[in-house]
Structure formats: structure tokens, C-alpha cells
Amino acid sequence: MTDIQSFTLQVGGHSTAKTNLRAHNGRILKPFQSKQRGERERDFYERVFVSEKDLPEFAALRGFLPTYFGTMVIPEVADDKEETTSVKEQHHGEFLVLEDLTCGRQSPCIMDVKMGTRSYEKNASAEKITYEKSKFPLQETAGFRIQGIKVLDPQQHRYVEFDKKFGRSITSMDELAPAFRCYFPSEDTIKTMKLLKAFLRRLDQLKTWFDEQQGTKFIASSFLFPQDGEGSAYKKLSPSQMRTGPTFVSSTLPTCLIRLLPSTTKRLRKLVSPH
Numbered sequence: 001m002t003d004i005q006s007f008t009l010q011v012g013g014h015s016t017a018k019t020n021l022r023a024h025n026g027r028i029l030k031p032f033q034s035k036q037r038g039e040r041e042r043d044f045y046e047r048v049f050v051s052e053k054d055l056p057e058f059a060a061l062r063g064f065l066p067t068y069f070g071t072m073v074i075p076e077v078a079d080d081k082e083e084t085t086s087v088k089e090q091h092h093g094e095f096l097v098l099e100d101l102t103c104g105r106q107s108p109c110i111m112d113v114k115m116g117t118r119s120y121e122k123n124a125s126a127e128k129i130t131y132e133k134s135k136f137p138l139q140e141t142a143g144f145r146i147q148g149i150k151v152l153d154p155q156q157h158r159y160v161e162f163d164k165k166f167g168r169s170i171t172s173m174d175e176l177a178p179a180f181r182c183y184f185p186s187e188d189t190i191k192t193m194k195l196l197k198a199f200l201r202r203l204d205q206l207k208t209w210f211d212e213q214q215g216t217k218f219i220a221s222s223f224l225f226p227q228d229g230e231g232s233a234y235k236k237l238s239p240s241q242m243r244t245g246p247t248f249v250s251s252t253l254p255t256c257l258i259r260l261l262p263s264t265t266k267r268l269r270k271l272v273s274p275h
Helices: 037-051 056-064 085-090 126-135 164-168 173-181 189-212 231-236 262-272
Strands: 022-024 027-031 068-074 093-099 108-115 144-153 158-162 222-228 247-249
Touching (some): 037 056, 037 068, 056 189, 144 164
Antiparallel strands (some): 027 093, 068 093, 108 144, 108 222, 144 158, 222 247
């Protein structure tokens, strides 16, 4: 499959040949994660979009998730095939096939925010807990951390990226609001206000879902905030492409599920609310 390409807008997470996202025909190919995490993530999407799709709580949840198109297995290319070494090394394996929320946008910009007060399961080893806490000690207080931001610089006509080191460098609650401002267009107050209102509306809708449902907990999952770096592009998008607001991107999902998110959405709302 030579039409598979690396997804250049990926931010946050691990950046290796085995974990990088791929782009294929307007969809994202997400490699299965190790230690059964990929299988659990697949099982979650299968429940929400296939086997238990008629449950009211999952029907409502789908509006906050990228559309799931199943899985894809790409075999390793044999040496006698006409494929480059990089393709053989990077584009084989098992993948989740998800909607590309940046597809169709003229200059897509994204922000990845890891949600929750913790990014480990309760039965994790002491070493795992210590390691996860060391990434961003403020997470237990804030309820989230910025994983990455990629925005278009309109003056230089190039992308500027703030990686996970940027998010982890934040050491106080006072630094969080300025960090979030890096994502919004500094010279376009009207657009910034429109984005904020759209994001806050979606966060409130998501909080309502968590308040009403009884059995779902997300661990080490993210909000993906998409926008278009070119304001005029909004007029060119279809209704499905005009979704502007946080979207879940599930990462690690435990077998036992309980509620988690309301405190996270409250803190995010307070930080990005216009004053």
C-alpha cells in the first residue's frame, strides 16, 4: 500500500516507527499498542460502534469520538517486492482505522490534551505510578496536561509545534492559561472567541454525558481540539468536517470502567473561558 503516508500533524505521544500514526484515504491508521492495550482499545470501539451501538449511552458517546472503521492488517512486504525499506519498516502491522478529523481543512491546527487526574490504572506497579507522576506532577491538581500543540504561523506560513516537553514544563496553575493561549490565533480576537465558545459548548455537552452515564472511565485518553488555521476554509467544509470542539481519542481503556471526567471539564472550562 504505497498510498499510506505518515501523519504529519501528530502531536504528543510516542514518536517511533512503531507508534506513529499513518494517513490513508482520509482516515487515520493507529498502530495497536503493546501489552494488550491495542486489543482493549479495539474492543472499546467495537462496543461503541458495533456490538453495543444501540445502548443510549454509547449512541450519545459516538458524537464525541472519531468514527471507527474497524481494523486493518498490513503484512510486511517481502524483500522482492518493489517497496522501499522505510515503507517495509514503518507501514506493516495491525491498525485501528479511525476518522481523520483534520481531513478537508485548509490548514489544520490541533491541540492534544491528556485528560484525568492520573494516567495509570489503580493496579499499576509502584514503578509505573512513580514514572507517570513524574511526567507532570501538576496533573493530580489540574486534572489534565497538554500533550502537544501544532498551529500555523500566519506570518511565516509554517507550522509551529509545542511538544509534550512544553506541556510538562508547566509547573504551576498560573502557567496553564498562558500555555493554552499558544493554540489560539493571537491576532484574531473574533475567531478566538468563536473557537472558545465552540469548545466550551462541547465540553459542557461532554460533562453532561459523564454526569448521566453510569459505567465508563477513560485512562490516559485525550481531548483532540481541531481548528483551521485559515478562517476562510470554514466555508468550504461539509457539516461533518465543521465539527469544532474537543473529541475523545481513546488510548488505554481498562476492563473495569467507572466515571472520572467532570472535574476535568470544569477545570478546562475555567481556564479557557473568556473573561
